[in-house]
Amino acid sequence: MAAKAAKKKTTSAEKQPTIRYIEGEPSSKPAWYVNSIELQMGLFDIQIRMNRVIGADAGKNQVSVINQGTLVMSPQHAASLAEILVRNLKDYEAEYGKLPGREGPSS
Numbered sequence: 001m002a003a004k005a006a007k008k009k010t011t012s013a014e015k016q017p018t019i020r021y022i023e024g025e026p027s028s029k030p031a032w033y034v035n036s037i038e039l040q041m042g043l044f045d046i047q048i049r050m051n052r053v054i055g056a057d058a059g060k061n062q063v064s065v066i067n068q069g070t071l072v073m074s075p076q077h078a079a080s081l082a083e084i085l086v087r088n089l090k091d092y093e094a095e096y097g098k099l100p101g102r103e104g105p106s107s
Contacts, residue, residue: 032068046078047071 036051048071055064073081093099 034068036065041075044074045072046075048073048078 032050033052034050036053038049038051040047040049050068050070051065052068053063053065056062057064089099
C-alpha cells in the first residue's frame with residue numbers, strides 16, 4: 001500500500017500572486033503626507049481627496065490646505081480597502097497599543 005502524502009496547509013500569503021510593477025517600483029513614485037481627507041460618493045464610484053492642512057487663521061475662519069491627489073474607486077474596491085485598513089490598524093494596535101485620542105478600530 002502506498003503511503004499517503006500529507007497535505008500542506010497553504011496560508012493566504014502563499015496564495016497571493018507576485019506583483020510585477022510595470023511603471024517602476026513603488027519607491028520611485030512620489031509619496032505624500034496626508035492629514036485631512038474629504039470623501040465623496042456617487043452611485044458608481046467613491047472619491048477620496050487626500051489633503052495636507054498647512055495652516056489655519058481663526059480670525060478669518062479659514063484653513064489652508066494642499067490637495068495631494070484624489071483616489072477614485074468602485075464601492076466594491078473601497079469596501080476591500082476599508083477591510084484591509086481595519087485589519088492592519090488592529091494589528092498595529094496589538095503591537096504598539098491603542099491609538100491615542102481614539103478608541104480605535106477594535107472597539
